[in-house]
Amino acid sequence: MSAAREPIGVIGTGYVGLVTAAGFAELGSDVVCVDIDAEKVARLNRGEIPIYEPGLAELVAKNRERLTFTTDIAPALERARLLFVAVGTPPTYSGDADLSAVNAVVGAMPASDRHALVMKSTVPVGTGANTKRLFAEQGKSGFRYVSCPEFLKEGTAVADFLAPDRVVVGDDGDWAGDAVVDLYRPLLVPDEGGNGPGQLVRTDIASAEMVKLASNAFLATKISFINEIANVCEETGADVVEVARGMGLDERIGPKFLNAGIGFGGSCFPKDVTALKQLAGNSGYHFQLLNSVIEVNELQKRRVIGKLEKHLGGLVGKRIALLGLAFKPNTDDMREASSLVLAARLQAAGADVVAHDPISGEVAKPMLRGVELAPDALSAAHGADAVVLVTEWQEFRDLDLADLRAAMRGDVLIDGRNALDGEAAVAAGLRYEGIGRTARSAAPAAAGV
Structure with a gap:
């Protein structure tokens, strides 16, 4: 890939941030990675990868000269227009997403009309609008905002980044959204000017935010559904593996996420299902289906x-x-x-x-x-x-x-x-x-x- 590609900043070096940084470095961008955890940054500078993800250590090592790890936001602001935000948004006791890390990033940004935050963290619908409001209140109305949710699966995250099925970009139709699309261009389908498999979904910010939550909630629903079918199979003598095979051959259903088991977990499905349920409730709508998805999973x-x-x-x-x-x-x-x-x-x-x-x-x-x-x-x-x-x-x-x-x-x-x-x-x-x-x-x- 060309070394002339636009440099970027990545704030947060967890699963999403580190894979995103290594992926863009592989595409030819210089990447400044920022994290408040000094020990993690020190480990990364020693060549130690703090998480296990197949292929990630090799990708970081291969592109080490393009990757900078620091606790200081200044080099990222100096060298890059686009700052990808990949900080944690864990659930609070109420089930809402904890946006304190996101808000800390927003507060740390200077007034600027040449920078944009690109949100990779999974956030509730309305976060973009709220961030733009905060920027305006803080005298930073020139700072742009783009929603670009991640769809990386742990265990295959490197491959998912380099060969995405879709790239979702939610923006206000300005230079920032165009710049994000250009960064992903090599991974997009030929019709979008790339040579990869990714379909481009260019949309508004709120819709992009909802795509991520709705996708994970649907997949979680599919898992809970097949687990309920499995429980009925145990009572009736049917074999859920055969049932799922027969169901999955229907192209309207498909075979993925029809593997019965002992429930889903991880950093995304439980959190995102709960966040969407809570978002709906906060908006005045009772999302009864998701209550059942959560209950089935726990049982x-x-x-x-x-x-x-x-x-x-x-x-x-x-x-x-x-x-x-x-x-x-x-x-x-x-x-x-x-x-x-x-x-x-x-x-x-x-x-x-x-x-x-x-x-x-x-x-x-x-x-x-x-x-x-x-x-x-x-x-x-x-x-x-x-x-x-x-x-x-x-x-x-x-x-x-x-x-x-x-x-x-x-x-x-x-x-x-x-x-x-x-x-x-x-x-x-x-x-x-x-x-x-x-x-x-x-x-x-x-x-x-």
């Missing part, structure tokens, strides 16, 4: 306890092994992870809990008091009365189930992601139960055999 995490009790009776003194802790594979993110709820419920029921995750063990450790962390899957399974697959890491899919059974004291395997071969589990001597599938176990031997 789904707890259904595993019922499955274990069905097979083991009481859980007091039972040793339960959890395979996987992160909310999904290929990330170390523990935010809203199902493992946290499951471990707490098991401990409350009197079980001894041991767990293994290939990546997130150290991140999870302070969140899992009293949970033993094992160095590998078979060590976690050693002496266990039951094993629960919580996160479908590839190494768990590849486990030799006979070895797993040999390591265990009991024989119960709960497949919380329908990722394992039930027939192979039964052949290995395990009592297998997935989500929305009939429980399976080896037939008892005939008398005299």
